[in-house]
Amino acid sequence: MKNYRVIFTAITMAACSVSANADPVTTKGGYEYDKNMLSNPAALNWNIEHCSHSGITPEVQEKLSKLMNVTPANVRFEYCRRILTAYAKGAIPYDDYVQFTRSRVLTASIARALRISGSRLVESHRQHHKSSGF
Numbered sequence: 795m796k797n798y799r800v801i802f803t804a805i806t807m808a809a810c811s812v813s814a815n816a817d818p819v820t821t822k823g824g825y826e827y828d829k830n831m832l833s834n835p836a837a838l839n840w841n842i843e844h845c846s847h848s849g850i851t852p853e854v855q856e857k858l859s860k861l862m863n864v865t866p867a868n869v870r871f872e873y874c875r876r877i878l879t880a881y882a883k884g885a886i887p888y889d890d891y892v893q894f895t896r897s898r899v900l901t902a903s904i905a906r907a908l909r910i911s912g913s914r915l916v917e918s919h920r921q922h923h924k925s926s927g928f
């Protein structure tokens with residue numbers, strides 16, 4: 795598979811461990827570039843796959859499990875799928891992205907992304923994640 799640039803880092807790490815005073819990880823141009831890259835289904839799936847293996851604290855995992863109405867074992871995959879799909883569709887504006895990465899403020903667009911399912915991946919990817927237990 796092609797070596798796609800990993801896009802998920804900023805949003806994923808914001809939920810887990812970014813300092814409240816940290817600068818945004820990307821510029822507006824970088825944000826637009828990443829959004830455009832994620833419009834490629836292969837790049838989106840690749841980034842979801844890699845994002846779903848990132849670390850998350852048990853406390854954050856439990857909170858996200860309740861917010862997203864998924865089992866704790868599926869939190870990482872569903873979080874990544876929902877956030878990255880919303881990002882690719884332009885449902886998370888740049889200003890919300892910056893606010894979330896800087897201060898972990900759950901903006902309305904990010905809350906909607908986490909509650910609303912995006913497009914589904916190939917069934918084999920979902921089954922792999924369900925059986926892996928993270």
